[in-house]
Amino acid sequence: MIIFVGRSNVGKSTLIYQLTGKKVRRGKRPGVTRKPVEVEWGGRKVVDMPGFGFMGGLPEEVQERVKDEIVRFIEENAEKIELAVLVVDGKSAPEIIERWEKRGEIPIDVEFYSFLRELGIPTIVAVNKVDRIKNLEQTLGFLAEKMGIRPEEREEVMIPVSAKFGTNVDLLKREIIKRVEGSQRTSRTT
Numbered sequence: 001m002i003i004f005v006g007r008s009n010v011g012k013s014t015l016i017y018q019l020t021g022k023k024v025r026r027g028k029r030p031g032v033t034r035k036p037v038e039v040e041w042g043g044r045k046v047v048d049m050p051g052f053g054f055m056g057g058l059p060e061e062v063q064e065r066v067k068d069e070i071v072r073f074i075e076e077n078a079e080k081i082e083l084a085v086l087v088v089d090g091k092s093a094p095e096i097i098e099r100w101e102k103r104g105e106i107p108i109d110v111e112f113y114s115f116l117r118e119l120g121i122p123t124i125v126a127v128n129k130v131d132r133i134k135n136l137e138q139t140l141g142f143l144a145e146k147m148g149i150r151p152e153e154r155e156e157v158m159i160p161v162s163a164k165f166g167t168n169v170d171l172l173k174r175e176i177i178k179r180v181e182g183s184q185r186t187s188r189t190t
C-alpha cells in the first residue's frame, strides 16, 4: 500500500491522477468528511488520504478529528504501508511553516514527516506546484531543514513536481517504484 498525505488543496488527487491515471476526486468541499479513497495501481493499493489542516473556516474540532482519523489509519495500517508520499504545496508551505513556528506550534507538515519516520514508514516528500515557486533551491533547502532531511539524502527524499504541468512526474514515479520494490525485498527476507 502507498499512501498520499498532505494538507488540503496541496494537489494530492491531481498528482495521483498524473501518476496512475485514476481519478480519486469526489468533488467535495476541501477536506470535509472525506474518507481515504483507494485506487489500484500496478497491483498495489494507492490511498488518497483526506487533507489535513485545511482552510475554509471549519471548526477546530472537525480539523482535529480528521487529523486523529488520519493518524489512526496510518498507525493501524503501518505494517501494510510500504511508502508514504507526503505532498506539500511548495508555494505556500514555507510561509505556513513560519507562521506556525511564530505561534510556538509544530507545523503540521513537519509533524507528519517525523510521525511517519518514527513509525518506520519510508517517506518521499513531493514538493508540488513548482510552477509557482520562484526560488526552487531556496524553497527546497528551507523545507529540508525544517523537516530534518539531511543535505545528502535530500535528492532522494524530496522531489519537486508540478502535478498541473506534469513536471518531474516521471521522476517521482521512478522513485516511488524504486522505493516500494526495495521494501518488498526487505520484507521477503524477514
Ligand SMILES: Nc1nc2c(ncn2[C@@H]2O[C@H](COP(=O)(O)OP(=O)(O)OP(=O)(O)O)[C@@H](O)[C@H]2O)c(=O)[nH]1
Binding pocket: 006, 007, 008, 009, 010, 011, 012, 013, 014, 015, 025, 029, 030, 031, 049, 050, 051, 052, 128, 129, 130, 131, 132, 161, 162, 163, 164, 165
Ligand atoms: N499551479 C498548480 N496548481 C496545482 C498543481 N497541482 C494541483 N494544483 C491545483 O491545486 C488545487 C487542489 O488540487 P487537488 O488535487 O484537489 O488537491 P488535494 O490535495 O487532493 O485536496 P484535498 O482533497 O482538499 O485534500 C486544484 O485547483 C489543482 O488544479 C500544480 O502543480 N500547480
